[in-house]
Amino acid sequence: MRGSIKPYVVFYGADLHPKGIHNVALKTNFELMAQAEAAHQAVPAFNIDNLESALAVAQVMQETGSPVIVQTIPRTLRYGGTATYPALMRSLMADSATDYAIHLDHGSSLELAAACIRAGFTSVMFDGSLLPFAENIEKTRAVTAMARPLGISVEGELGTIGGKEEGDTDLESSYTKAEEAAEFVRKTDVTSLAIGVGTAHGVYKGTPHIRVDRIREIHAATDVQLVLHGASGLSDDILRSCIEAGICKINFATELRQAYTRGIRQALAADPNVFDPKLYMPAAIEEIKKVVRAKIEVCRGIRL
Template sequence: MLVSSKEMLQKAQQNKYAIAAFNIHNLETLKAVVETAEAEQSPLILQTTPGTCEYAGIDYLAAMAETASKAADIPIALHLDHGNSADLAIKCIDVGYTSVMIDGSMLPFEENVSLVKQVADYAHKKHVQVEAELGHISGVEENISSSTELLTDPMEAAEFVKRTGVDSLAIAVGTAHGIYKGTPKIHFDIIRNIRKVVSIPLVLHGCSGVPEDDVKQAVECGICKINIATDIKIAFAAELKEFFSLKPDETDPRKYFKPAIESVKEVVKSKIHIAGSYNKA
């Protein structure tokens, strides 16, 4: 059965590795991620954004993830990524999600605290872990583009965690959502300073396209969860484009999805090894 990500993140924090969390959009990407994580014996967090929830339906997503978790011999959590309302977070909790993110990072500090505390109070009664974000990460997320970057202040982070009771915290330290136009500059000093004053697991969003050594250094500084979304979409789409360029008349999804799944598996394996979570299940 699906498990809370709280224990796996705490274990990662204690042993200085990270859990790679992957955004999935359909059965094919879910299977690719789960099968690879099982082969690598890595704990796994499956993530769905509000857009994916709307596209596929949270009942279907929860049922697929629950089925996968029963068949796999690794711990699997199902997480709402960038939840944009308390209502959606609560619906996901009630349908079987074991982890939710409530993202109030664009709100003023006090409003962010209030929103997150509301969700955390409800989630904890259901033994569901809650992630929040403080600071703001630029880029494109769910077709919403933002050029605003607000790096996380360590002392604000400490106050935020104390007042909300949140279980994990996504911090803004130089990464971005979507495709990078250049090499991102990660502020490792901010990660280290937040780690000194915040005891809960820290999360790094926007890890697709970040140089491997930078991700590893971020983990060494205290990051316990890395989010991967864009790299999976790129790999899946590229393989489909290649398939149809060679076989434009093919109509059987069982044939054209197969190489796309294999392409995603390569990405997943690489990210698990960068995070250091292989053989940690």
């Protein structure tokens, strides 16, 4: 199955470098995750919300040369515009040789996946985890049938990841079963799979019980790249165990949002008279960069 993965074909006008050359550093999730998995590492995936979070992630990528996945949830696209985020990243990364991918996180429909691909995303997720098993397969399959021939990676989800991400319901986590994961991957042809192993989105209220053994079982039963959601707030040791068990993409959203808001609060408190965003936003960017650097170190098993 993996042998049939097509490389991402650059065919959008927007992929042209301002100087007229292709932005060759723009890759798919599949390509970045395959490299990471071969090195027993994971690719960190950072959710961006605005110019400042995009700047923070782009600057760390340029400083470290470390590939990352930049992603947005549908709510972010409604906030800033679907075409805005890929255009922003292409512009910020135009002179960089560091590989990156632009991914739709928790996509909710075939139509949104198509709109994102048209806008220049190189990877899309369809999250049918709340649907009955057969319907999740059917709807995810429709996305892979549209996206895979274009060389676009597709992430599915099976089992539930607790907390709130896109919806307003506060979900309980449920654990993905290895046999169901194998059937799901076989029938949908996804390139990667988000699994429920006890993580939750948002801020953890108690100590989460992460089933590393379940990651290992699913990894043994499937030939698909495995994704961990809800990683904000998990210790570095737990994250390293998850990577060692077979996870090769880890999503971070909440900790970046917390860092952004903390930076603004501190800057405004330090100077109550400041009013120019260009004077207080750099503090928010610096706070996000610290989190991004730390997560890259954990996912790569390196010291930057």
